[in-house]
Amino acid sequence: xxxxxxxxxxxxxxxxxxxxxxxxxxxxxxxxxxxxxxxxxxxxxxxxxxxxxxxxxxxxxxxxxxxxxxxxxxxxxxxxxxxxxxxxxxxxxxxxxxxxxxxxxxxxxxxxxxxxxxxxxxxxxxxxxxxxxxxxxxxxxxxxxxxxxxxxxxxxxxxxxxxxxxxxxxxxxxxxxxxxxxxxxxxxxxxxxxxxxxxxxxxxxxxxxxxxxxxxxxxxxxxxxxxxxxxxxxxxxxxxxxxxxxxxxxxxxxx
Amino acid sequence: xxxxxxxxxxxxxxxxxxxxxxxxxxxxxxxxxxxxxxxxxxxxxxxxxxxxxxxxxxxxxxxxxxxxxxxxxxxxxxxxxxxxxxxxxxxxxxxxxxxxxxxxxxxxxxxxxxxxxxxxxxxxxxxxxxxxxxxxxxxxxxxxxxxxxxxxxxxxxxxxxx
Numbered sequence: 370x371x372x373x374x375x376x377x378x379x380x381x382x383x384x385x386x387x388x389x390x391x392x393x394x395x396x397x398x399x400x401x402x403x404x405x406x407x408x409x410x411x412x413x414x415x416x417x418x419x420x421x422x423x424x425x426x427x428x429x430x431x432x433x434x435x436x437x438x439x440x441x442x443x444x445x446x447x448x449x450x451x452x453x454x455x456x457x458x459x460x461x462x463x464x465x466x467x468x469x470x471x472x473x474x475x476x477x478x479x480x481x482x483x484x485x486x487x488x489x490x491x492x493x494x495x496x497x498x499x500x501x502x503x504x505x506x507x508x509x510x511x512x513x514x515x516x517x518x519x520x521x522x523x524x525x526x527x528x529x530x531x532x533x534x535x536x537x538x539x540x541x542x543x544x545x546x547x548x549x550x551x552x553x554x555x556x557x558x559x560x561x562x563x564x565x566x567x568x569x570x571x572x573x574x575x576x577x578x579x580x581x582x583x584x585x586x587x588x589x590x591x592x593x594x595x596x597x598x599x600x601x602x603x604x605x606x607x608x609x610x611x612x613x614x615x616x617x618x619x620x621x622x623x624x
Numbered sequence: 625x626x627x628x629x630x631x632x633x634x635x636x637x638x639x640x641x642x643x644x645x646x647x648x649x650x651x652x653x654x655x656x657x658x659x660x661x662x663x664x665x666x667x668x669x670x671x672x673x674x675x676x677x678x679x680x681x682x683x684x685x686x687x688x689x690x691x692x693x694x695x696x697x698x699x700x701x702x703x704x705x706x707x708x709x710x711x712x713x714x715x716x717x718x719x720x721x722x723x724x725x726x727x728x729x730x731x732x733x734x735x736x737x738x739x740x741x742x743x744x745x746x747x748x749x750x751x752x753x754x755x756x757x758x759x760x761x762x763x764x765x766x767x768x769x770x771x772x773x774x775x776x777x778x779x780x781x782x783x784x785x786x
Contacts, residue, residue, distance in 0.1 A: 441629065441754045443634050443635050444637075446635070446640075486629040492753070495753050495755035495756040495758075499636070500634040500640070501636070501637075501754060561648075567653050568653075568654045568685060568686050569655055569656065570657065570681050571643060571644065572681070572690070573659070573692050574662075574663055574706070577663050578663055591639070592638075604673075608659070609657050609659050609660075610659075611658075612648050615638070615644055616641070618635070622637070624694075
């Protein structure tokens with residue numbers, strides 16, 4: 370007797386589209402599509418990190434990419450867990466704006482090792498990929514200046530990612546409270562077992578060589594840093610995750 | 625910045641990875657999960673973690689594996705070893721990797737005949753443009769089709785027309 374298809378668990382991702390991003394008194398976000406960015410927390414974020422000398426924020430409007438950028442360390446979605454743990458329950462995410470983490474040290478050395486992407490942003494960022502913003506998206510640039518030489522040492526990039534994650538956390542706390550029925554998109558994902566079909570495993574080889582070549586899993590929040598574990602610290606050994614855990618942002622790319 | 629900015633997979637890429645969509649939506653396949661493995665610096669460690677991946681795939685009785693790599697050059701050593709370890713265990717493997725032009729595989733073996741080159745620029749070089757040489761849906765469809773073919777060929781070889 371053939372076994373039936375089994376549904377192991379459900380993940381719902383609700384998206385809230387931002388129509389505009391402006392400077393404001395506080396870091397704030399509303400379910401009807403308005404986001405404000407403030408520099409008020411930067412001093413505290415800088416003071417909390419030994420290897421960070423300065424942080425600057427910029428709002429980059431869609432199409433306004435004819436401007437300088439330091440090397441791009443990451444593009445990060447703003448997502449928050451609302452119900453359940455990563456991989457099940459409900460997640461809220463934001464569309465229309467993504468955070469771009471860039472880094473340099475006080476001596477002007479870019480935070481990179483093998484290949485660097487500093488330059489004019491429109492020449493350095495290929496839009497509309499899965500991992501990059503689209504033509505109509507805002508970018509919030511979180512630009513970190515590290516202590517001398519720390520761009521090439523593991524604690525430097527780690528501190529930059531951690532500070533950026535704390536900045537994003539302000540938005541996550543608001544995003545968690547959005548009413549579910551006000552979302553602009555709703556996606557439902559299921560971890561499915563299909564008995565009798567070809568069993569396929571995806572193996573993703575991620576960075577773990579050291580310095581900025583690091584990857585973090587199992588953070589408390591989707592695409593987060595806090596609470597996560599580094600693949601370097603886990604000896605680069607293979608770790609199995611479910612499809613829903615993966616699509617719920619279980620990886621934070623530290624490169 | 626990554627092992628080649630143009631191939632680097634950002635946190636956003638992992639959140640919206642086309643490879644997961646392509647495999648999970650296919651009702652002919654039973655997706656077992658995603659095995660995440662690091663790329664150590666040390667040569668002995670590279671061999672170790674790739675071999676552990678293959679052992680896990682074998683223990684899970686995987687019929688096939690799609691392997692993807694974030695970066696190129698140094699990480700090709702890991703990529704090639706993992707392909708080989710899967711291959712010698714009789715597990716069909718295809719993959720996604722940036723390996724055209726000057727970035728051609730630094731090491732190769734007989735189990736790497738199903739690897740899709742994800743290069744997107746004419747010269748086949750590292751352009752330092754973030755996202756340019758990222759995996760896109762079409763690359764994933766190719767890797768999946770190649771895997772289905774290799775799994776079928778294996779069945780036919782065994783005379784087991786599943």
